[in-house]
Amino acid sequence: GIMTTHRILAVVDVNDCSVCDELQQANFDVRFAQTLRPTLQLIKDFDPEVILLDMDANTPGKVKRITQAARVHISRPFVVLLKSSRAAPEKTLFYDDILIKPFIFSKLQRSVSNLLASRPQYVIKLQPFILDRRTQVLVGPRGKVRLNRKMAKLMEIFMLHPGQTMDQLVLMKEVWNLNALRDVRTLHVHIRWLRELIEPEPSHPQFLKTQFRNKGYVLALSGTPQFGGEPILPDTP
Numbered sequence: 001g002i003m004t005t006h007r008i009l010a011v012v013d014v015n016d017c018s019v020c021d022e023l024q025q026a027n028f029d030v031r032f033a034q035t036l037r038p039t040l041q042l043i044k045d046f047d048p049e050v051i052l053l054d055m056d057a058n059t060p061g062k063v064k065r066i067t068q069a070a071r072v073h074i075s076r077p078f079v080v081l082l083k084s085s086r087a088a089p090e091k092t093l094f095y096d097d098i099l100i101k102p103f104i105f106s107k108l109q110r111s112v113s114n115l116l117a118s119r120p121q122y123v124i125k126l127q128p129f130i131l132d133r134r135t136q137v138l139v140g141p142r143g144k145v146r147l148n149r150k151m152a153k154l155m156e157i158f159m160l161h162p163g164q165t166m167d168q169l170v171l172m173k174e175v176w177n178l179n180a181l182r183d184v185r186t187l188h189v190h191i192r193w194l195r196e197l198i199e200p201e202p203s204h205p206q207f208l209k210t211q212f213r214n215k216g217y218v219l220a221l222s223g224t225p226q227f228g229g230e231p232i233l234p235d236t237p
Contacts, residue, residue: 005029006116009048011039011066012082013057022105023052028112036062043069048077049119050112055083056101060090067094074233076134078115080108123229126159126221129198132232138198139232145197146234150175150190155198158208158219165211165218191217 008028023030031046033039051070055063070079071094079095097111122134130139136152153175172178195202209220
């Protein structure tokens with residue numbers, strides 16, 4: 001197959017960008033943007049695989065808007081933050097890597113290559129299901145569906161532990177980071193939603209079964225999960 005050039009969106013101040021020339025000469029399909037609106041438009045139209053986001057070229061509010069747009073975009077591109085300060089970015093920011101300026105181009109290239117190379121590993125297969133943990137898209141007997149974040153995390157846990165009963169407390173901790181069972185209704189609701197999406201007969205589950213008088217749940221499948229695959233995108237309406 002022909003090597004495809006990877007699509008990179010650089011959100012930078014082009015007048016103050018030490019790596020911009022090298023980016024254009026490298027084997028990437030690069031688009032540049034500086035302000036918020038063109039950036040959001042390019043995420044939609046250009047569908048970048050990696051977004052380089054210079055935090056010094058945008059206000060914190062705009063940085064947040066751009067990372068959020070990346071997170072909800074159907075292909076969920078990787079985000080690399082470029083910044084001068086060594087202070088950690090705020091916790092709510094969604095990103096995959098950080099490069100502290102100044103850096104040499106090979107460092108940026110290595111970051112981008114590693115992220116692109118990691119992409120297939122987000123896909124887990126356990127017959128009859130395939131889950132793309134990055135786009136949160138699940139393919140199963142009922143077809144293709146995009147899960148919300150909590151459901152995707154639940155499905156990931158079940159697919160990584162086929163045939164094992166997952167205790168309610170463990171699931172509450174892993175998915176909601178809660179240590180008490182008083183919020184367990186939330187788990188029950190998410191299990192019900194998940195069954196409605198994956199079970200041929202949600203009221204008589206054949207895959208996602210309740211165990212030990214409601215103490216836990218099990219994905220009633222044998223086999224070992226396999227990792228690796230092409231990204232799975234949601235069907236666009």
